[in-house]
Amino acid sequence: xxxxxxxxxxxxxxxxxxxxxxxxxxxxxxxxxxxxxxxxxxxxxxxxxxxxxxxxxxxxxxxxxxxxxxxxxxxxxxxxxxxxxxxxxxxxxxxxxxxxxxxxxxxxxxxx
Amino acid sequence: xxxxxxxxxxxxxxxxxxxxxxxxxxxxxxxxxxxxxxxxxxxxxxxxxxxxxxxxxxxxxxxxxxxxxxxxxxxxxxxxxxxxxxxxxxxxxxxxxxxxxxxxxxxxxxxxxxxxx
Numbered sequence: 001x002x003x004x005x006x007x008x009x010x011x012x013x014x015x016x017x018x019x020x021x022x023x024x025x026x027x028x029x030x031x032x033x034x035x036x037x038x039x040x041x042x043x044x045x046x047x048x049x050x051x052x053x054x055x056x057x058x059x060x061x062x063x064x065x066x067x068x069x070x071x072x073x074x075x076x077x078x079x080x081x082x083x084x085x086x087x088x089x090x091x092x093x094x095x096x097x098x099x100x101x102x103x104x105x106x107x108x109x110x111x112x
Numbered sequence: 113x114x115x116x117x118x119x120x121x122x123x124x125x126x127x128x129x130x131x132x133x134x135x136x137x138x139x140x141x142x143x144x145x146x147x148x149x150x151x152x153x154x155x156x157x158x159x160x161x162x163x164x165x166x167x168x169x170x171x172x173x174x175x176x177x178x179x180x181x182x183x184x185x186x187x188x189x190x191x192x193x194x195x196x197x198x199x200x201x202x203x204x205x206x207x208x209x210x211x212x213x214x215x216x217x218x219x220x221x222x223x224x225x226x227x228x229x
Contacts, residue, residue, distance in 0.1 A: 043220030
């Protein structure tokens with residue numbers, strides 16, 4: 001699976017959009033981009049995933065660049081409860097893709 | 113029901129004790145997972161079950177023994193643990209082991225925080 005690179009930490013003001021970047025420059029054509037988050041002392045929570053197109057759900061939007069080498073998770077109106085570690089994960093379809101492997105993630109702190 | 117339930121939430125055990133962690137889901141998911149998470153580190157995969165059969169053991173020491181009695185239940189039996197095994201143990205499930213994309217997301221429980229004394 002392709003490796004991902006994320007900033008260690010980011011800050012965001014409450015009510016503003018939080019834009020979390022992820023670099024996956026070695027991604028291949030059949031690999032999906034997944035985002036999970038983990039609020040302190042809880043289990044990880046699935047947010048969104050995408051392959052090529054931008055995606056939006058009730059939690060967030062995922063913007064994937066045309067070359068697929070990077071993506072951005074957007075929380076449109078961050079709240080204090082969005083403070084968490086956000087993990088960007090690349091997973092392959094087909095073959096031995098059973099692993100959901102977590103990297104170090106980005107600690108997003110939403111400030112009042 | 114869209115949850116993965118883990119019990120107990122907290123567990124303190126001695127190095128000579130035998131204890132078990134329990135995980136339950138009623139979403140009809142056929143793949144279940146155990147992860148271990150040390151403080152300030154990302155979760156690390158331990159075991160993968162698919163259709164109640166062990167598919168993957170990530171070279172986990174034998175003092176950890178997984179069991180999948182049925183499609184809804186996953187246990188982790190603990191025996192002769194060391195203090196360094198103290199961690200948050202997370203259970204997760206997904207529809208199918210090899211499903212990626214829509215339906216390929218994992219649902220995690222809140223974990224069992226284990227302290228070995």
